[in-house]
Each structure stands twice: as structure tokens, then as C-alpha cells.
Amino acid sequence: MPPVPVEDFGVPAPGETILIAAGIYAGAGRLNIVAVASIAFAAAVIGDNIGYLIGHTADAPSSTAGAATCS
Numbered sequence: 432m433p434p435v436p437v438e439d440f441g442v443p444a445p446g447e448t449i450l451i452a453a454g455i456y457a458g459a460g461r462l463n464i465v466a467v468a469s470i471a472f473a474a475a476v477i478g479d480n481i482g483y484l485i486g487h488t489a490d491a492p493s494s495t496a497g498a499a500t501c502s
Contacts, residue, residue, distance in 0.1 A: 446474075 449473050457464040 452469075453462055453467045453471070454464075456462040457467045
């Protein structure tokens with residue numbers, strides 16, 4: 432799995448560093464900027480959805496459970 436989706440659901444990974452490096456390579460003409468942007472977007476969306484799925488299906492209590500409410 433690429434680092435960007437892993438990074439989006441809480442695992443420390445060098446996703447932003449890889450994106451910066453890919454942008455530099457794209458600017459130098461070594462990579463296609465459209466491909467870099469498309470892959471980065473897809474990886475971020477997939478990682479975000481995986482993180483949501485894990486949080487939604489986990490039996491862990493909500494982080495706001497027991498928080499004081501304002502009325």
C-alpha cells in the first residue's frame with residue numbers, strides 16, 4: 432500500500448515528503464504532473480475512507496463520549 436493512504440488513517444508515513452518529491456520530479460519533467468495529482472488524490476481518498484471504516488466499525492468508544500455538553 433502506498434504511504435499516502437496509510438498516512439491518512441493515522442499511521443505515521445512519509446506521504447507528504449513523497450508528494451513533494453513527486454512534485455519536484457514532475458516539475459523537472461521526469462514525471463507526469465497529471466498522474467502525480469491523480470494518484471495523490473486517489474490515495475488520499477482511499478486512506479480517508481479506510482480510516483473512516485476502521486473508526487466506524489471499531490468497538491472503541493467515541494472520543495466525544497462523556498464530554499460535557501453546552502446547553
